[in-house]
Amino acid sequence: MLTQKDIEYKPISVKELLVEMKDIATLVVDLAYAAVIFKDKSLAHEVIKLEREIDRLIYHLQINIMLAARDVEDAQALQSILRVAQVTDRISNAAGDIVYPILHGVEPHSLLLDGLKQLAEPFATVKVSSKSVLSKKKTNRLRLKTKLGVDILAIHRGEKWIVTPEEDMNIQADDDLIIRGGTTGVQKIRELAA
Amino acid sequence: MLTQKDIEYKPISVKELLVEMKDIATLVVDLAYAAVIFKDKSLAHEVIKLEREIDRLIYHLQINIMLAARDVEDAQALQSILRVAQVTDRISNAAGDIVYPILHGVEPHSLLLDGLKQLAEPFATVKVSSKSVLSKKKTNRLRLKTKLGVDILAIHRGEKWIVTPEEDMNIQADDDLIIRGGTTGVQKIRELAA
Numbered sequence: 001m002l003t004q005k006d007i008e009y010k011p012i013s014v015k016e017l018l019v020e021m022k023d024i025a026t027l028v029v030d031l032a033y034a035a036v037i038f039k040d041k042s043l044a045h046e047v048i049k050l051e052r053e054i055d056r057l058i059y060h061l062q063i064n065i066m067l068a069a070r071d072v073e074d075a076q077a078l079q080s081i082l083r084v085a086q087v088t089d090r091i092s093n094a095a096g097d098i099v100y101p102i103l104h105g106v107e108p109h110s111l112l113l114d115g116l117k118q119l120a121e122p123f124a125t126v127k128v129s130s131k132s133v134l135s136k137k138k139t140n141r142l143r144l145k146t147k148l149g150v151d152i153l154a155i156h157r158g159e160k161w162i163v164t165p166e167e168d169m170n171i172q173a174d175d176d177l178i179i180r181g182g183t184t185g186v187q188k189i190r191e192l193a194a
Numbered sequence: 195m196l197t198q199k200d201i202e203y204k205p206i207s208v209k210e211l212l213v214e215m216k217d218i219a220t221l222v223v224d225l226a227y228a229a230v231i232f233k234d235k236s237l238a239h240e241v242i243k244l245e246r247e248i249d250r251l252i253y254h255l256q257i258n259i260m261l262a263a264r265d266v267e268d269a270q271a272l273q274s275i276l277r278v279a280q281v282t283d284r285i286s287n288a289a290g291d292i293v294y295p296i297l298h299g300v301e302p303h304s305l306l307l308d309g310l311k312q313l314a315e316p317f318a319t320v321k322v323s324s325k326s327v328l329s330k331k332k333t334n335r336l337r338l339k340t341k342l343g344v345d346i347l348a349i350h351r352g353e354k355w356i357v358t359p360e361e362d363m364n365i366q367a368d369d370d371l372i373i374r375g376g377t378t379g380v381q382k383i384r385e386l387a388a
Binding site (some may be wrong): 014017018019020026029033077078079083088091094095100101106107108109111114116118119120121126146147148149151182184185 | 205208209212213214216217220223227230236270271272273274275277278280281284285288292295300301302303305306309310312314315340341342343344376378
């Protein structure tokens, strides 16, 4: 449910909304699968929060698009954007559905867990030790992706989940990372994190 | 629409079906956005083909799951897998919806194209020249991902699209690649491909 504050009209750039929406939508499905694999209820709650964040972005996108359409031609051209909004909504709802059993304490079937572990790019968790070079150098999300082909999907820091790590946010000691990537890259990160 | 041949009963491993289904579902949404960005009707058709392939996998998954459920407990545990199938179906249908305007020759709005170009990891096309080291060394998908953090989403070779490149399939001269990754990695691939 969106609150009154969420739906206050703001003149946000459609481009900005689209970029943010698409970036979250890409992440949220992976996070949902991670919540299932690691049977992590608090991560499942983060997925639901992101789902709501996407609802908010879509709301503003729709309002701004309607206001941008001045005539029939405009409206026809802008319809492709409403379509992307609608599709993104469906994808993020799907992510919410994936975590439903986890939120309700239902054990995922072992066949499902086995299957998700054998993906081309499996999910993994890594604990960053206080002695790790990752925490000492300024290591951020984009660097790991570029150097090792590994995505950081989420960082668990203290009690808090950071699910949309800013590209320039640095990894700290004691962070728990949820990552996804090829086996070589994941193995390399495990070594660096130790 | 699934044909008679598609729905013939086969005892396929549920694990195998799940892995294949999830790997395609991850790819198909990105391919759909790529088809929009590059206004590529033939790529849009590949998206529709993948959507149908997912329908086929889901069909077999559902049949095999029903046959696996012997009692109430079994059925309750296996329901999480039906849920994943249902969600995957929704995601792949969403991908089909994204390419709808492209299939029907509707020009995507420039705001949409601008937005998609500014993603954290933008899409790009790269032509592999005959002199490129990429075509001479045995360069495959997984290597590029691990070394440069760049995903190859699809290869256009001659008249054919290869949308699920096997990990060990090597890049050839004159291939057109659709890639996605950070700007550094994409730039590096452009240099290697030249």
